[in-house]
Amino acid sequence: MKKEFQKNFSPKVIERLTEYLRYLEECPEENYISAEKIGKELKISSPQIRKDFSYFISRDVEKLGVTGKGYHTQYLCEKIKMILGVHKTNNVVLLGAGSLGSAFLSEYHLAKKKFNVIGVFDSSPKKIGKKINGVVVKNMNELDSFIKLSEKVDIILLTSIPADIEEFLNTITLKGVKAILNFTTHNFNFLKDIAVISVDIYGKLQELNYWKNHGIA
Amino acid sequence: MKKEFQKNFSPKVIERLTEYLRYLEECPEENYISAEKIGKELKISSPQIRKDFSYFISRDVEKLGVTGKGYHTQYLCEKIKMILGVHKTNNVVLLGAGSLGSAFLSEYHLAKKKFNVIGVFDSSPKKIGKKINGVVVKNMNELDSFIKLSEKVDIILLTSIPADIEEFLNTITLKGVKAILNFTTHNFNFLKDIAVISVDIYGKLQELNYWKNHGIA
DNA sequence: TAGATTGTTAATCGATTAACAATC
DNA sequence: TAGATTGTTAATCGATTAACAATC
Structure with a gap:
């Protein structure tokens, strides 16, 4: 574990998580997706997106994406849903x-x-x-x-x-x-x-x- | 004119202007209102509010408030409406x-x-x-x-x-x-x-x- | 391997706040 | 006048971006 734990999600980040989720749910065609690709679609910079996703790390997971490949769409969806609490009813x-x-x-x-x-x-x-x-x-x-x-x-x-x-x-x-x-x-x-x-x-x-x-x- | 003109309203400021307007329209009872009072009601700091209002100055008016007294409610409403373009249909x-x-x-x-x-x-x-x-x-x-x-x-x-x-x-x-x-x-x-x-x-x-x-x- | 893309640090940018002189 | 409150500057805080080493 690199982090001392619990960098918290700010309101801005939470807002963007809902945007990512909406996009990801609409286009699950691809197996892996890059921050670059998501960002183009949503008009959000790719470092911004990687930073947003980095808040998941060590709170929830060791590593969210795959270097050189991107983020596994389905997995990413699930993780965002869990943070937002919409994995359950x-x-x-x-x-x-x-x-x-x-x-x-x-x-x-x-x-x-x-x-x-x-x-x-x-x-x-x-x-x-x-x-x-x-x-x-x-x-x-x-x-x-x-x-x-x-x-x-x-x-x-x-x-x-x-x-x-x-x-x-x-x-x-x-x-x-x-x-x-x-x-x-x-x-x-x-x-x-x-x-x-x-x-x-x-x-x-x-x-x-x-x-x-x-x-x- | 003190300013060189046109400090522009940022999206955040515009958003707050709509909040101020809503509050002001709901309680027009008072003739003058202070940034402090508005801020208490809307949970916005009073310097924030004064700063937001300062963007009106020299674009629109020489002075928006009255030192030691506050802002004239009716006048403030009108000015905000004009900026938002809702003074006309x-x-x-x-x-x-x-x-x-x-x-x-x-x-x-x-x-x-x-x-x-x-x-x-x-x-x-x-x-x-x-x-x-x-x-x-x-x-x-x-x-x-x-x-x-x-x-x-x-x-x-x-x-x-x-x-x-x-x-x-x-x-x-x-x-x-x-x-x-x-x-x-x-x-x-x-x-x-x-x-x-x-x-x-x-x-x-x-x-x-x-x-x-x-x-x- | 070479190419792609992550996760992260440091730099930048913008927004908020503290503080106060000006003044009604 | 004394008290209140503006408008503004400088300081702080937080969010975004640039850049790059790590690595799949």
Whole structure:
């Protein structure tokens, strides 16, 4: 072992790992692939890629690639998946069964990507009881008991803001939910023990609107 | 004028500008606001914020804030909007009228944010001719003529991949479309003259899945 | 072997922060 | 005035890249 252990993956590196994984899963034709090749496709420099992959070494493996040959595609995929924790199935609860929530159920193959939607909740009487893609929408006020009784919930996919957000946060904190993918405009900056990634469509449109006027992005 | 002009806004700064704008629009109660206050709310350091705002100076204004007082909320909002180009209306074309596309029409107030959806296209016969939120879905193969005849298209909101993607890119390049907000898995890394921001939900779930196991995000 | 490509170190580049004079 | 907070410079920190020895 050359390293003292545990150079940690930075957020930037984790982001790129998901890009590598997407690319590798789309083109598994080749047995071995070089950092150069991946980089051309994804517009990432090859030293960057080798450096990113070097973080796996001694944490996980002695050596990730083969000198003079490249990285074994399948093996690389597996290793990235293990780091990201998507080698095994994770449980997702969807909050909000509006068209955005429905889109996640119908247009995304979440289960294929190891994200299993084990519950869908909404507070609108119009939606409660309906089936969306084979899943019955439950009343938001049952979330509390559901989450307490269910198997571990890994991620909450949030497409609408719960009426009593404090209570909601208490519940999921107690039950040990550790992550929220947030599509609402609610500000979760104050959370301490729950990882939150917010996707702000308006924000992305605004950024893009700037770049369309100023070249590149 | 103190500066020689045009320190440019970096992608990181542009991203934060959208965060500032969101916060400022949500709480316009105060007349003046300090970098300290904004930073507390958004978990961004106050020197960072002042530095970000300093890029406005001499490009746009002599002075953005008021020493000892803070930034005039309304004025700051306006200035950020002007930089992002959302002080005036921009035209958006939506490609794909599936549930994700529908969500953008029904759950997002795009027009309020100065993004006006002037056309919706899909290639599925089931969807063509239908109305979604008051907009008639057109046949994807009419996109070409539509885009040539219509007023300027600023942004294409892409929720499904056009059958002939080469032709699609030719069309929009010729017509001068400069930006794509991409929700598909298609790789647009090779585009030269069109700004693309891709939102990869799977990727975000994977990142989150990592952070849920390793604390913070 | 010769050619290719890794893993890594050192150099560079860019972004963040600390600190403070200026001043409302 | 005293207190607050800006705008900016210099210092720090972190991320990217260049370069190359190791080696398959």
